[in-house]
Amino acid sequence: MAKITVKLFASLTKFKPSHAENASFEMTVSPGDTVKQLILDLGMPPEKVQVISVNHQIVKSDCQLSEGDLVNFFPTIAAG
């Protein structure tokens, strides 16, 4: 199993798992799991996830996860 850190932003924070105290939390995934799988595991509607970054690199949802990854999920932010 691979331990990763997940951080949810803005409107996605409501999808944090019940064990998490805040929007940044640790999770375990199976090695080779994709971000897409993680989105489904967290119960987030995929169309609500606009930007994904793994270790600060912007990636697509087919990106595979590994031990120690930091995964950020952002909704559409119409700021700026």
Next chain:
Amino acid sequence: MGNGYWQIVLRVNLTTGEISKEKVAESIWKKYLGGSGYGAKVLYDEVGPDVAPYDAENRLIFAAGPLQAAKQTGAAKFTVISKSPVTGIFGESAAGGTWGASFKAAGYDALIVQGKAAKPVYLQINDDDVEICDASKYWGSDAYDAADGILGDCGLEKASICTIGQAGENKVAIACIVVDKHSFAGRCGLGAVMGAKNLKAVVARGSKATPVYDAEKLKGLNKDINKSIHDNTKDWLRLHGTPFVEIGCDQAGDTPTKNWQLGGWPEGAEKLGVPAYTDTLEAKPHACSSCVVGCHRDITVAEPQEYAMKGPGPEYESLGMLGNNCLMDDVKALSKMNDLCNRYGVDSISMGSFLGFTMDLLEKGIIKPEDIGGVDLKWGDKENMIRLIHELGMKKPGFGELFADGIVPAAKKFGPEAEELAPHVKGLDLPAHDPRAFFALAVNYATGSVGPHHERGNPQVASGGFLLPEAGVSEEVDRFKMEDSEYVAAKYQDYGTLTQAICHCKFMFFGGYSLTNMLETMNALTGWDWSMEEMLRTAERIFTLQRMVNVKYGIDRKDDKLPAAMFKASEDGGRAGKAPHDFEEALDRYYDLRGWDNTGIPTHATVSSLGIE
């Protein structure tokens, strides 16, 4: 023990050369706070409907707020206010850099400039010493060269400077004010008002700490706030700046595309947004003073030679307006255009609007290339876009002269079809967020104090989970809902009004800065012991006063409208088939909520209950 204010306003009359320092009572600050609140008070009291924006009698107010005493993240802002040459009504724009903090540290809350100098001058504020100095040798320089030259002549360490470029000197109505060569009071043409006064620059240096009510409490608040804002923004706003939102806004149908005709342009957005932007332009964060976010970009374009530049990179707004709106997807060429706008000192939002509008008129055959000086400007035509930016910056015959007074006078010259296609409210070009993608923007743009503005009310972010629970917006807002859109618009306008008046950066909101954080900060600064209700009431008072300034200048319901295109749904993109509807009913509800009558004028009862004098 202090209250975050010096209670001193500096007044400079450029006609007579008189410089005075006026005591302004705490009761005035408590009612209007500073920034655009205090500026509205000055316009209301001192600038009548008969004063034209370029008249010597117009006032140009540079106002700090209480937050410059706080040294909190986001406290770098200050606001410039005047009767706008773009709209002829209340105009204001905020900028960052270090000018606001330096000016406040010189011992003043605001500067009122009036009159007109006989020859080009700059103003030097060095603590108590205030001087009007000759700027003749810098007249004709761009905003960056003038900043370097004047600061060199002053020889003041740690001074900050506001300058104008050639556009301001030439009274191009969309001229902006450039701060420390990195931040911009971009909207409403305030640089042209400086130019009309023959004022090339304002230098500020200060060495004083503004006394506050409870410094210890403030220190604790700052520590917590700075940490949480840094944590919440470091992975996006710091890492990529506002270009981070480009692709998402395009997907939502929020970014203007092809002069507001299309519902999206994913292939273009991909090239302009991140990560392409950050990688191609070697973008690095750049922060205003005290800020832990650092949303601005420092970029480098080494080649090709014709686009080579180094300095501030385009923000999302510039990407949207010069990019998507003109179907121009070369991020290096766009950086060059943005750099030219910065140096000439023109608002890149309006510049992109003028160019997209012109491309549209040419394509539709409403105008011919001869009408704009023989330039056959096509969609995405970067070489000619650059050429026309030079022409407007220098107000050259053809395109430069045509658009020198803004989009409305230009459209009028081209006839009713052109007027119908001009994307503006009250003469100010729409910024890069589309009311068809977020319906609450419809009421916000129609009723905003300066005209359409994406930050003096940014209800579009309520759909992304950035909420105002203390003001009654505690749930994510359905972006395609007209019902209650007036309420959401009003509450985000009130939040925007507060940030503009206390002079705080609105982006702190994206790091989780809440109205409660603001209230606690204000109480620690001032000792006013305000309740949330009192603070929100102050926002309403200021917003209503700004409306009264506009009513004095002839504004009412007839002006609270949107371009026809905003009611036409697109066939494609993230808002396909959607457009605001039942707009007049929403406006009725909005006026009701604000306590304005059905012609959009604040009632006597409202004015008196808000304590506006």
